[in-house]
Amino acid sequence: MNQPALRQTPEPAGRSGRESSISGLLPFKRGRGGSVDRARHDALTAGRKAVLCVDNVSVSFDGFKALDALTLILDDGELRCLIGPNGAGKTTLMDVITGKTRPDEGTVFLVGDLRDLTQLSEHAIAELGICRKFQRPTVFAGHTVFENLELSLRGDKSVFRSLFGRLRPNQREVIERALETIQLHDLAHSSAGALSHGQKQWLEIGMLLVQNPRVLLVDEPVAGMTGQETERTAELLKSLSGERTVVVVEHDMEFVRSIANKVTVLHEGSVLAEGSMNDVQNDPKVIEVYLGEAPC
Amino acid sequence: MNARAASVTLPKLAPASAPRSLPLAALVLLLLSLPLVNAVAPTNSAVHVPDYLVTLGGKFLCYATVAVALDLIWGFCGILSLGHGVFFALGGYALGMYLMLSIGEQGVYRSHLPDFMVFLDWKELPWFWRGFGNFFFAAAAAMVVPGVLAFLFGFLAFRSRIRGVYFSIITQALTYALMLLFFRNETGFGGNNGLTDFKHIYGYPLHEASTRLGLYAASAALLVGTYFLCRAIVRSKAGRVLRAVRDDEARARFCGYDPTRYKLFVWTLSAVLCGLAGALYVPQVGIINPSEMQPSNSIEMAIWVAVGGRGTLSGAALGAFLVNGAKSWFTGAVPDLWLFVLGALFIAVTLFLPQGVMGLWPKLERSLRRLRRRP
Numbered sequence: 001m002n003q004p005a006l007r008q009t010p011e012p013a014g015r016s017g018r019e020s021s022i023s024g025l026l027p028f029k030r031g032r033g034g035s036v037d038r039a040r041h042d043a044l045t046a047g048r049k050a051v052l053c054v055d056n057v058s059v060s061f062d063g064f065k066a067l068d069a070l071t072l073i074l075d076d077g078e079l080r081c082l083i084g085p086n087g088a089g090k091t092t093l094m095d096v097i098t099g100k101t102r103p104d105e106g107t108v109f110l111v112g113d114l115r116d117l118t119q120l121s122e123h124a125i126a127e128l129g130i131c132r133k134f135q136r137p138t139v140f141a142g143h144t145v146f147e148n149l150e151l152s153l154r155g156d157k158s159v160f161r162s163l164f165g166r167l168r169p170n171q172r173e174v175i176e177r178a179l180e181t182i183q184l185h186d187l188a189h190s191s192a193g194a195l196s197h198g199q200k201q202w203l204e205i206g207m208l209l210v211q212n213p214r215v216l217l218v219d220e221p222v223a224g225m226t227g228q229e230t231e232r233t234a235e236l237l238k239s240l241s242g243e244r245t246v247v248v249v250e251h252d253m254e255f256v257r258s259i260a261n262k263v264t265v266l267h268e269g270s271v272l273a274e275g276s277m278n279d280v281q282n283d284p285k286v287i288e289v290y291l292g293e294a295p296c
Numbered sequence: 297m298n299a300r301a302a303s304v305t306l307p308k309l310a311p312a313s314a315p316r317s318l319p320l321a322a323l324v325l326l327l328l329s330l331p332l333v334n335a336v337a338p339t340n341s342a343v344h345v346p347d348y349l350v351t352l353g354g355k356f357l358c359y360a361t362v363a364v365a366l367d368l369i370w371g372f373c374g375i376l377s378l379g380h381g382v383f384f385a386l387g388g389y390a391l392g393m394y395l396m397l398s399i400g401e402q403g404v405y406r407s408h409l410p411d412f413m414v415f416l417d418w419k420e421l422p423w424f425w426r427g428f429g430n431f432f433f434a435a436a437a438a439m440v441v442p443g444v445l446a447f448l449f450g451f452l453a454f455r456s457r458i459r460g461v462y463f464s465i466i467t468q469a470l471t472y473a474l475m476l477l478f479f480r481n482e483t484g485f486g487g488n489n490g491l492t493d494f495k496h497i498y499g500y501p502l503h504e505a506s507t508r509l510g511l512y513a514a515s516a517a518l519l520v521g522t523y524f525l526c527r528a529i530v531r532s533k534a535g536r537v538l539r540a541v542r543d544d545e546a547r548a549r550f551c552g553y554d555p556t557r558y559k560l561f562v563w564t565l566s567a568v569l570c571g572l573a574g575a576l577y578v579p580q581v582g583i584i585n586p587s588e589m590q591p592s593n594s595i596e597m598a599i600w601v602a603v604g605g606r607g608t609l610s611g612a613a614l615g616a617f618l619v620n621g622a623k624s625w626f627t628g629a630v631p632d633l634w635l636f637v638l639g640a641l642f643i644a645v646t647l648f649l650p651q652g653v654m655g656l657w658p659k660l661e662r663s664l665r666r667l668r669r670r671p
Contacts, residue, residue, distance in 0.1 A: 147536050
């Protein structure tokens with residue numbers, strides 16, 4: 001693929017990741033300025049309990065503008081749904097926040113922290129507490145549910161530590177709490193491969209939870225789920241918000257209606273409307289975009 | 297459901313089968329120590345094990361050690377090495393060099409140099425033979441040399457993310473290349489004939505039954521030690537990380553683990569254990585030559601593990617005993633058939649017993665339970 005305008009970060013792990021995470025801690029950086037203008041930071045977050053700001057971000061693929069000067073501010077502890085027709089830029093936005101795609105313009109930053117996330121590696125961003133759950137569940141099928149959570153715990157991941165380290169009581173507690181949240185306590189010692197599709201998705205959410213993220217990005221969590229599983233997922237996501245910020249990208253309008261307190265509609269790479277589900281649905285611009293496929 | 301979930305206490309992480317395997321372990325220890333009865337029992341008593349069986353048993357114990365070390369990387373980390381013979385042989389050569397130098401001037405040519413050097417008209421010991429007159433130096437070299445080779449090789453291969461069948465093929469090339477190198481007289485390890493005609497080890501004459509018994513005991517100790525070391529690794533969190541790397545390397549990396557380091561660790565450790573096994577093997581068989589590095593030898597090692605049961609350490613050891621026992625019998629009775637039998641065995645195991653002989657165990661249990669339930 002030929003995408004000259006798009007600068008992709010290299011492979012997530014390995015030496016390159018470590019280098020850039022170190023350079024992320026340095027006060028100065030090569031190339032574009034690595035930190036955010038303080039005045040801009042204050043102006044965007046004034047008067048609200050914001051946690052993450054996406055400021056004026058543009059991304060283009062071969063001239064096609066996937067994101068066009070998009071600005072999005074996420075409040076602390078909210079559950080935000082991102083909707084929009086295909087090609088609206090939902091996934092690209094997630095990619096930019098997690099560092100998978102580097103934007104041509106614009107900045108992303110955590111409130112109270114002037115580092116520009118677009119300059120950090122995926123690994124470093126994950127360490128700052130921004131975690132993403134992909135669409136396809138990827139758990140270690142050969143391990144038990146408990147072991148899956150144990151492997152995802154924060155902490156020293158060196159060979160030496162793994163050989164001689166033991167699970168500390170507080171770590172065990174973190175795992176148990178996650179097990180209760182995702183309601184897989186009874187299945188803690190069964191193999192993850194034997195779980196249903198929905199349970200695997202919950203387990204993966206649990207694997208993110210034990211890393212204690214501040215912002216949780218969830219990509220189409222209910223795709224392929226049964227009605228009952230969808231309901232439980234809605235409850236799970238609702239219970240997570242409050243403590244942390246949860247962003248859900250979803251096509252299923254019924255599901256979005258059941259969970260969202262705030263919906264952002266993307267269209268052609270920028271924010272078309274923002275507000276409660278009802279406000280958004282009655283917005284004439286939104287109706288026009290969804291022409292022919294009325295938003296439920 | 298919620299109330300019930302809250303009241304459930306988590307069981308310990310140790311597998312439930314631990315107490316059940318205890319009698320089995322006792323039985324194995326008993327069998328291992330049987331030849332040691334020879335030390336006290338008179339030669340003509342009923343419990344006396346024939347001397348040739350002691351040596352054969354000692355050889356098998358070394359093979360079983362290799363199988364356990366190979367299973368550590370193949371069964372638990374998904375790295376199939378088809379070149380472990382090279383580490384085994386290097387360990388053997390290291391101790392063989394000591395045994396060669398300890399012959400002293402009792403060789404055919406009555407020279408302080410090993411016979412093959414006199415034959416090649418060399419006047420003094422090459423530099424890389426220096427120090428091997430010391431037993432402990434040689435024993436250390438038997439671990440360090442395979443370890444360093446494995447570390448360098450593994451570092452380059454794992455860092456370049458060479459995996460699966462490509463890695464296996466390169467290990468074959470490694471053992472083949474070293475075999476060709478060692479075949480040359482100029483290399484300085486006795487060429488084609490290798491090192492042989494050993495007389496003593498640490499002052500004890502090698503042909504004596506008591507020395508043989510000592511070597512057997514050392515081999516048994518090495519096997520037991522290797523088994524428990526590998527078991528401890530496999531049961532630690534590192535073992536769970538290794539299995540995670542085996543099952544989904546990308547996901548393990550995403551969880552923050554560096555697969556290269558974990559692989560390099562077990563790979564190097566496995567090579568060191570093989571080197572030790574080789575070092576104990578050589579004084580028992582009395583010779584080490586480059587044919588130990590034949591690619592087919594390394595493939596046979598993988599077959600031991602496959603037959604016994606990949607992914608179970610005790611299964612790997614069992615496989616080494618079974619295949620080598622069969623080999624001893626076949627090469628004695630119908631030598632021409634052995635390779636066919638080995639091939640057929642490998643195919644049969646792959647098709648019908650993907651978990652090896654150890655995979656039969658749960659099946660047997662299940663059918664026994666079914667029988668018992670029926671009146």
